[in-house]
Amino acid sequence: MGYPGQRPVIPPQSHRDDRETLVSEHKHKGKTCRQSAAVFNVVNSIIGSGIIDFSLILLIKGAALSGTDTYQSLVNRTFGFPGYLLLSVLQFLYPFIAMISYNIITGDTLSKVFQRIPGVDPENLLIGRHLIIVLSTVVFTLPLSLYRDIAKLGKISLISTVLTTLILGIVVARGVSLGPHIPKTEDAWIFAKPNAVQAVGVMSFAFICHHNCFLVYGSLEEPTVAKWSHIIHVSTLISVFISILFATCGYLTFTGYTQGDLFENYCRNDDLVTFGRFCYGVTVILTYPIECFVTREVIANVFFGGNLSSVCHIIVTVVIITVATLVSLLIDCLGIVLELNGVLCAAPLIFIIPSACYLKLSEEPRTHSDKIMSCVMLPIGAVVMAVGFVMAVTSPQDCSHGQEMFYCSPDNFSLTNISISHLQLTTQLSILNVSIFQ
Numbered sequence: 001m002g003y004p005g006q007r008p009v010i011p012p013q014s015h016r017d018d019r020e021t022l023v024s025e026h027k028h029k030g031k032t033c034r035q036s037a038a039v040f041n042v043v044n045s046i047i048g049s050g051i052i053d054f055s056l057i058l059l060i061k062g063a064a065l066s067g068t069d070t071y072q073s074l075v076n077r078t079f080g081f082p083g084y085l086l087l088s089v090l091q092f093l094y095p096f097i098a099m100i101s102y103n104i105i106t107g108d109t110l111s112k113v114f115q116r117i118p119g120v121d122p123e124n125l126l127i128g129r130h131l132i133i134v135l136s137t138v139v140f141t142l143p144l145s146l147y148r149d150i151a152k153l154g155k156i157s158l159i160s161t162v163l164t165t166l167i168l169g170i171v172v173a174r175g176v177s178l179g180p181h182i183p184k185t186e187d188a189w190i191f192a193k194p195n196a197v198q199a200v201g202v203m204s205f206a207f208i209c210h211h212n213c214f215l216v217y218g219s220l221e222e223p224t225v226a227k228w229s230h231i232i233h234v235s236t237l238i239s240v241f242i243s244i245l246f247a248t249c250g251y252l253t254f255t256g257y258t259q260g261d262l263f264e265n266y267c268r269n270d271d272l273v274t275f276g277r278f279c280y281g282v283t284v285i286l287t288y289p290i291e292c293f294v295t296r297e298v299i300a301n302v303f304f305g306g307n308l309s310s311v312c313h314i315i316v317t318v319v320i321i322t323v324a325t326l327v328s329l330l331i332d333c334l335g336i337v338l339e340l341n342g343v344l345c346a347a348p349l350i351f352i353i354p355s356a357c358y359l360k361l362s363e364e365p366r367t368h369s370d371k372i373m374s375c376v377m378l379p380i381g382a383v384v385m386a387v388g389f390v391m392a393v394t395s396p397q398d399c400s401h402g403q404e405m406f407y408c409s410p411d412n413f414s415l416t417n418i419s420i421s422h423l424q425l426t427t428q429l430s431i432l433n434v435s436i437f438q
Contacts, residue, residue, distance in 0.1 A: 053236075054373055055354040056213055060228050061370070062354065063214070065361040070214050072301050078357045087353060092298040094208065094345035095291035096324060101337045102284045102291070103328030107133040109263055110281040116274045130329050137325050140285050145292035145317055151219040153289060160286040161238075163279040168245055170276035174266065175249035182407055185256030200384050202260075202338045208346045210354065215293055257405060260335030267408035295320050336396050343388030351381025 063069060066077040071091060076084035107129030114120060114127035125131065147153065187193075217223050220231075250262045259265050263280060266273040296316055300308045308316060331337065355374035364371055 053350065055350050055377060056210055057225075057229055057232055058358050058370065058374065059210055059213060059354045060217060060225055062357040062361055064225060065358075069218065070297075070301065071210065072298070074357055075353060078360050088298050088302050090345050090349055090353075092295055094341060094349060095294040096320070097337060097341040097345065098291045099288060099295070099321070099324040100328045100331065101334055101341070102288045103133045103137070103325060104331060104334050104337065105261055105284045106136050106281050107328070108261055108332075108334070109277045109284070110136070112263075112268050113274055113278045113281065115268060116271070122268075129332070133325060133328055136281075136285055137321060141288040141292070142318070142321050144286075144289040145296075145321060146314065147289065147293075148313060149219070150215045150290065150293050156286050157290075160283045163283045163286075164242060167276050167279050167283065168242055170272055170279075171246060171249045171253075171262070174270075174273060175253045178266075179253040182254055182257070188255035200342075200388060202335075202342050208350050210349050215297065257407075260333070260338055265405055268404060269408075292317065292320060336392065339388070339392040339396075343385050343392060347381045347385040347388065351377045351384065355381070 059071065059074070062078070063074050066074055068074045068077050072084055072087055075087040110132045111127055111129045114132070115122045117127075120127060144153070144156065216231075217228055220227060246262070250265075251258055254262075254265045257265060263273065263277050266277075268274075296308075296313075299316055299320070300306055304312065355378040359371060359374050359378070362368070362371060366372075
């Protein structure tokens with residue numbers, strides 16, 4: 001078993017300013033990318049997996065204080081080998097479970113896309129979610145995940161970000177055209193309910209980028225704290241804007257009926273949403289390799305001393321993706337996956353560990369803003385982790401399991417008599433779908 005202390009690290013520097021470099025120049029020679037590519041890698045990660053926050057910069061500051069260049073080596077330097085092992089488990093599980101969730105999304109989303117092809121039987125096994133998951137893995141995610149340098153994914157992440165913008169436009173458009181015709185659930189506008197902690201778990205899943213921040217940071221041409229902070233600020237602004245629009249438009253449209261996978265709420269005969277589903281599936285496929293990079297790096301650090309030969313690189317990648325694919329074939333509900341991954345893995349990776357590391361390493365006074373924020377974040381993470389797990393197990397989220405929602409059925413008369421004044425439609429839901437969805 002490799003021990004992170006055996007790996008070469010950057011010695012602690014007496015002058016900790018924004019010019020310090022956490023990654024040695026020779027280590028990343030030929031493996032650098034521009035700031036713009038790094039921004040797209042971060043945005044792709046935090047949109048496929050979420051929004052970045054204060055603790056991400058705190059993490060890099062902790063690395064600067066300890067003279068380390070990976071999340072594992074930072075925790076090892078701070079809390080020793082037991083802390084390193086705990087982090088390795090969390091840092092492996094989070095992206096690994098994210099890979100499973102991406103497969104679930106790909107299968108659920110693209111299966112409905114292929115069902116819209118004229119002449120294709122919706123019950124055809126060739127367009128079933130299981131076969132789609134396997135094919136997308138073999139044809140796309142596995143080859144992309146075999147790259148050794150994350151900087152090569154910069155252009156792919158740009159494509160994913162552009163497609164996300166198209167998806168956002170579709171969600172906004174359907175919020176305007178479809179929202180008024182979907183019945184609202186009771187207490188739809190109550191700000192928070194007793195199970196709100198479950199939502200915090202899901203948001204923690206969405207907000208995290210900590211597990212791959214060192215990979216992106218190390219891909220910069222000249223990695224410095226100042227440059228990293230700039231990238232984080234830009235990425236955060238983009239991601240916050242996109243995520244808020246997605247969440248707002250999605251909930252305003254479906255209120256309490258909103259599923260863990262938003263596209264599960266739309267009817268299958270909606271052509272515009274079908275195009276959105278296709279873009280969404282491609283986006284998720286392009287985000288998947290970034291998560292695989294992290295899981296592979298954790299295994300390399302724990303079992304191979306940080307270095308994988310070409311053969312081991314291929315074997316480890318294939319094994320990780322194969323196991324993730326097999327698990328995703330057995331699970332068809334995204335909500336519970338997001339909740340458990342959020343409270344068990346994301347919460348400690350976001351709130352607890354970066355704060356604990358900084359509090360132990362920093363020599364700043366207790367009144368320093370970074371220390372105050374760390375003291376606030378750490379107990380919040382502990383509460384979210386404990387309470388969120390109990391709530392997720394005792395009160396699991398409802399799941400449609402790929403079925404059409406009730407308001408998509410022609411037999412549902414609650415929507416069949418809706419009047420649209422300019423077209424004077426008061427007929428069956430199938431006619432209503434023509435006016436709303438096409």
